[in-house]
Amino acid sequence: MENKLKITPLNAWHRENYGNMADFGGFDMPLWYSNIGVKKEHLAVLESVGIFDTSHMACIMVNGEDAFKLLQLCFSRDITYLKHGRCGYGVILNNKGHVIDDAIVYCFSKTDYMVCVNAGMGSSISSHFKAHRENLLVNITDLSEKLAKIDIQGKNSAKILSKLLKHPELVFDKMPYFSFKGHFNENSSFALDAVFKDKTCALISRSGYTGEFGFEIFVKPEFIVKIWHDILNTGKEFNIIPCGLGARDSLRTGAVLPLSHQDIGDWKFINNPWIFALPFDSDKKGFTKDFIGKQALCDSSLDKFTFPFAGENLKKIGTGKDSMVIDKYGSNIGYVLSCATDMGIGWHKNKILSIASPNVSGFKAKGISCGFVKVNRKLDYGEKLLLAKGNREIQVTVLKDIRPDRTARKTISSFLLN
């Protein structure tokens, strides 16, 4: 069984460095490193910096005269507003309005895009695009396993990259959240915009998977091991730590970001914290474009609601359809989609604080369980719920946001000052 798993170019490194490996989307990936542990990995991203091997994720190139038209049809965001050098988060829906996968679309030009999806999803998303291509003039190239990626996340990421890039001032200049520079293909006209000192061409995007400040770095697979080592060596002074998928999950949940196929999936993508990914018009009633799944989303009968919650302490509850969400009237209104402990936060005087919050003397982050529930009615923020599974139950509060003082949207310059 295990020898059928795919590996990333960093697999040997993970195994030599105590990676606690498991099958993730058909790839042999580290859940955490046994000599470090999920808790330290999670906290490193909040306090300083961590790196993740995300080469298991799949990228698809969409090029040609009608690339824009195809993505307008297949991707939930209205990419009219996506200019060169910008990227956007959204979902790819089927006709029922269910999520096939979530994705980030990168715009090189109106005829040249890259779509980054989850592990093992490259071929099904490519097939989906091809099935809807019809007469459109567009090429779809699945780069699964032909591209490698590292995410560097945390407040010291820019300082580390600035020591490794040839012209960091050019890369970081005018680089807001969800924008990118460069190209992993040295023949691209954008290739010179983001080059490492060792001449490796990269696509560097100011995004990432944790809700914290950082970058995603796409390079050809043959260069990834060296870049990984260079980042680890240069990051030593900031106590950089390699992080596995466990820390990804707990960081994402605290940041109210969904895990594809767990928090979003085989049900309608509506009434959830991520509907910013839908192309609503200004009065929020209609959509600005036609797209696959639109009709289903417009029919609002029997829709479910997804809400974030936080527990009273770090105690968690099991998830799945056999879990229960009990409201103040004693009715079971749904089930728990996911539940993780964010060890970087804690309750302090009826408010959640993070270890990254300013002026928190006297506060010790003891961890808070958090996650998402899927329920059959709209909930109010602040509403208390009882989550139950088996003979265990925890009380939680419905919240709009969980981990405060996240850094993802702060300016790069604020992290380059000493």
Place this chain on the structure above:
Amino acid sequence: MKEINDLNLPENIKYTEQHEWAKKDGEIIIVGINDYAQDQLGDIVFVELPDIEDSFTQGEEFGTVESVKAVSEIYIPVSGEIIEINSELEEDPELVNTSPYDKGWIVKIKPSNLSELDNLFSKSEYLNMLKG
């Protein structure tokens, strides 16, 4: 995860199918979770302990062990009454990871029927079960 051959499984204690261990110490039984369980769970962030004087029958759930991502029930290896709990775990749950058989013990039981120990696995029987 650790390879089966790399697991630390002392010879002088008994193991359960759910990866607890039980050690006879005079008239009492000390209970914890074994190296396999702590390795699978990863960083333990919370251990829910029973109360002293609670009684359980063999195989009954007596608490939970939580990692960042998962909640795992723990089951009593032999019937009896809880006479001591490891309250250090309230502050330092990671002792279960760093010292599963020593500082990371979970409860001490006054067993009601010592012969139940014979229903549990020896190290070699436990290893055979893991290897399936």
